[in-house]
Amino acid sequence: MPEQPEVEHAARRLREALVGRRVRDLALLHPALRRTLDDAAAASLAGRTVVGVERRGKHQLLRLDDGRTLHAHFRMAGDWAIGRDDAPLPRHARAVLQCEDGTRVALVDPRALASLTILAAGEPSPVLGPEADDPALDVATLRASLARRRGPIKPVLLDQRVVAGVGNIYAAEALWHAHISPRAVASSLGPVRVGRLLDGIRTALAEGARTATRYRDDAAGADLAVYGREGEPCRRCGAPIRRIVQAGRSTYFCPSCQRT
DNA sequence: TATTCCCTGTGC
């Protein structure tokens, strides 16, 4: 289940599998995908060649040789299954992109929340904030964008217009690294804490990238600092990790060393 | 700014 590091890894695999290959067809296997793409639009990909694959935040952009873009978003549970078309389709395959040379990419998505859309040539991709690794993202920029926000910092970090690609796991991890309470009011953060937060975001995402060669499972989850560790000792101070709910999502934090 | 909903699966 993807956050930005997992999506980056997925996009790399996709690039390797698809760039230079010609599409035979795109089949939609689950009706939920028709919320954003109809069969005629999917069929219009036939004969197109994939010329590039980019990632922006958690979005994947498949550039086509006619200038259009197939835009994929995994949401909560998506992933690519990449292989040859003689292999059996995996369970929960919701869409299948078949190439002329036998390469087959399946969108595997148990919850059927992922989306596929087609962007016309020149049509803008979704509005997102800067990438976490963008050198233009500095303390002043981040502080300015937080200054306009009234609520607690943790839900604000999930807003993709603040920093693209930060999800529920890494928002919690970043705040832990930064010693900042998830309940701290975003606009109240001064330059020192925003500096720590920016470092924390980068640290958390870099740490995620190291272990994102595949999707997290129980074993891989073991190296997260706070996420999913309710009741377990803080790796820094030993106090029990707490779970609270903010904006309908779980937040994990150490009430002892993330005080303000 | 917080809830509700989209879907389905897993684990208690």
Add this chain to the structure above:
DNA sequence: GCACAGGGAATA
């Protein structure tokens, strides 16, 4: 059964 799941758009 019910709570919960890594996202985000649509609501109230």
